[in-house]
Amino acid sequence: MSQFFAGLAPERVWNHFEAITKLPRGSRNEDAIRRYIADFAKRQGLECFYRPDAPADAPGERTVVVYKKAAPGLEGKPAVVLQAHMDMVCVPNDQIFPLRLSFCDEQAQPGSGWVKAGGYTPQDGTTLGADDGIGIAVALAILEDESLRLGPLEAFFTVQEEVGLEGARDFDPGLLKGRILINLDEEVLKGITYGCAGGLSSMFRWNVNRQPVPAAARCHELRISGLRGGHSGVNIHEGRANALHLLARILRQAEYRGIAFHLAGIASGNLRQSNVIPSRAAAVVVLDPADTVRFGAVVAELTAEYQAEYQKIEPQLRVEWLEAEPQAEMVDGEWSRKLVHILMSVPHGVQKMAEGGLVETSTNLSAVALNGTALAVLCMHRSFRESGLRWMEDLHDSLAALTGASMEHIERYPGWTPNEDSDLLRRAKEVYDAQFQGDYKVDVIHAGLESGWVVKKYPEAECIAIGPNLLEAHTVRERVEISSVASFYQCVLGILESYARD
Incomplete structure (x- = not known):
């Protein structure tokens, strides 16, 4: 009872x-x-x-x-x-x-x-x-x-x-x-x-280089949270923010403005769950103490931009720039920059609409994980056409080739063709x-x-x-x-x- x-x-x-x-x-x-x-x-x-x-x-x-x-x-x-x-x-x-x-x-x-x-x-x-x-x-x-x-x-x-x-x-x-x-x-x-x-998922994998964190460096955590997230098929057309893309945009702007930084860690989503739009993401950023104020200003500026862009659809959006525990190792400079560019380049959202306002083909940037030197990024694609899935497969294969990743396509499943004459x-x-x-x-x-x-x-x-x-x-x-x-x-x-x- x-x-x-x-x-x-x-x-x-x-x-x-x-x-x-x-x-x-x-x-x-x-x-x-x-x-x-x-x-x-x-x-x-x-x-x-x-x-x-x-x-x-x-x-x-x-x-x-x-x-x-x-x-x-x-x-x-x-x-x-x-x-x-x-x-x-x-x-x-x-x-x-x-x-x-x-x-x-x-x-x-x-x-x-x-x-x-x-x-x-x-x-x-x-x-x-x-x-x-x-x-x-x-x-x-x-x-x-x-x-x-x-x-x-x-x-x-x-x-x-x-x-x-x-x-x-x-x-x-x-x-x-x-x-x-x-x-x-x-x-x-x-x-x-x-x-x-129908659908399938794609897993990028790289081996990154790491190095010791300088004794004088400062560690901060950049955290995105409070997003709606949601189902990567049903909600993909609604314009909900992807926490990984928001995180990457801040990191890219810091790089563009000449702030040197390294990543000691980054995480979002679950590598075993490709069908969820990421609602939170975090990165541990290693900086020279002289650059912490400048980086914080970038965070504040983009936070204001995000709040303007998503004020209606993501009212709970939260961006935090926090002091973090000291780290022993960090990703080297070349790979820190490359990781930011990878996350900026992996597509997310509706790729093609069908007649009648139905999403035909989409992709979801689902998760990222960095464990030691092992970096992985997971994506999920959906389409009513096999040609649409092949397009997403080819697109992500091309990104893997450009970035030196190994690629594995997993979790493929068939679509279900409508039967208008069904007695059921x-x-x-x-x-x-x-x-x-x-x-x-x-x-x-x-x-x-x-x-x-x-x-x-x-x-x-x-x-x-x-x-x-x-x-x-x-x-x-x-x-x-x-x-x-x-x-x-x-x-x-x-x-x-x-x-x-x-």
Whole structure:
């Protein structure tokens, strides 16, 4: 029985969601949620595919599938698959569990009607994991409800969706009997998605030169924080600031004005998470004491520029220039300058628009890490066209060649071609017409969905993706609308009942 969500409907959904928020489930760390689902299946007397010892480097084997037989008399109905992913993006870090739930308003401030995790400031909030914890909870609630008369059901739960759709990519096609799949990972209630972009990620790697820090040098930390960040597909067209680009612009202006400096460290994002727009970045800057005031003036000047550029879309933007602990080593001058130029040159944002205002091709400058002499930069690209992905691949290969980097293209996944003649889509439209009196959209999305891999493995499969109202996924402001969860649940049930009737 849920305590935080007491009195909210559907009760079963909120019970499961609250339990899920207590479990660590960052990508590649899904063992607790996998066990939760397997234990649930055992209690319900349902058949379950679950390999408890499957390692993180075998994501297909970490899939969990729960099978429920049809109600008496409905055995001949087609099996329907409910699909959700078990992992979540953990921001600001993996140490956020159990999540601290709170009610909020639509603006993620104290209020009601929505749910978030953590406090109400960028420094105190965390991701909520409604992406895709609500999808898991809805699937389990339907499996649990013995009063429902439905045809055969399969609940298909994947891992490592947030790091390249790896579970969907590698699962054994023999696990699913159904060829009708409802993906429960959408973020707009009044929307049915029936197609998505393909994508891939690119990893640059260099070996930099380091040298001792002079005894008289001063160390400062340049820190960017408070940005909205967000999903690198869904939010890429909104003009949100990329913390890495803001950091690089300050460093470049300092270099342009003749201030000699070295970098002792730089970090932003997560090299295992390419689909998040960086909301914070930091660099440790080593300076001659005589240059600290001049560098600080550059920081102040560009901070004012950023505040003017982003005053509406990034109201929480924060730039700090702080004294830092002394460092033993720093990157040499040539590589410090080269690193700044690299970050200034790697593209970010929309690269091409399609007709109708849809983003066709985009790229996200996702993360940078410097560990000893090892420097790495991660990017993610999306496109509805294979030619668009090839363009981004070639562009980043060219940057690697110019800068002497090794390049690895990873996490490639296919797009999902829309099927206008899908019977599943027809049934979903009928349910949404009744639920919303025609006030909804049927669309494709500039983001990767696991349905792309499902359709690739089962070309005859019919898929849609639906969900509740969820805002700012992958950020500390992530929140889900309470009333939309009930409507979403009813829509899923309506589609399932449609197959049970005829």
